[in-house]
Amino acid sequence: MSSPSARWTAFAGQRLLASGPPAEVVTAARHALDAGDSEPLLLFDDATGRPVDFHLRGSLKEVLARLQSAPAPTEEGSEPRGPGRPKLGVVAREVTLLPRHWEWLATQPGGASVALRKLVEAARATHGDADRVRQAQAAADRFMTMMAGNAPGYEEAARALYAGDRTRFNKWTRAWPDDIRDCARRLAAPAFVRDAP
Known part of the structure; x- marks a missing residue:
């Protein structure tokens, strides 16, 4: 699981x-x-x-x-792995592109699948920090909504989370129950990379 x-x-x-x-x-x-x-x-x-x-x-x-x-959770819309290249963990899914995109992919060495994998890996390397910030914001926000959605300062804390403002976030979560506040701050910490020294 x-x-x-x-x-x-x-x-x-x-x-x-x-x-x-x-x-x-x-x-x-x-x-x-x-x-x-x-x-x-x-x-x-x-x-x-x-x-x-x-x-x-x-x-x-x-x-x-x-x-x-329990089986490991799968991403939404993915199918359990079946035959074909199990060591690589290749998962087949539908991709919808414009004709000009398919034409470009067809000219790439290794074909469309190899080109798409290279593009995804390049995007992950380029945007990895932004992705981590976005994931931390989403995780902290989901937790806060469930555990502190009615707490004083919740809306202001959520705004500060998405603004990347740790000082304001800490201010608005200060009055929350200790364990909820501490967990929300821990989950949100990667969202505040911009204010790191």
Whole structure:
């Protein structure tokens, strides 16, 4: 269900239970349930800020087994990998281009697929920092909407997040519950690269 580098965060109400590898996080969440914690439990994927739909029913051993046996999530619209070049992880999808684009791709060494892969890799290298900022903004915003959407200063904090203004972001999140504030700041940190020394 998750890659080895994945990081999840679990909350019981407004209280942070754990943040780290998924197995550690679901263990902490399962222990909270076993201890009779009545607060609603929420698990988040730190990379996206989205809630993780993972069932904590059963014993800890059963929960961890379910975590290990669950298939890795696929991107929206992707199909499970079938025959053909499995070591490369090639995934076939539809691409819609204008005729002049197809004509240009047909003249490239290696054909359209090789040319498109090279273009994507070049764009990733050129725009990697901007992509990381955008991903951090989206993840922090999703988390904030769910956990602090009604908190004072939420809208101002969201504006500061998208403006890349760490000082204003910290100001407007200061009064939030400690664990929510700290998690939002951690998720948002890569969005503030412009104010780094």
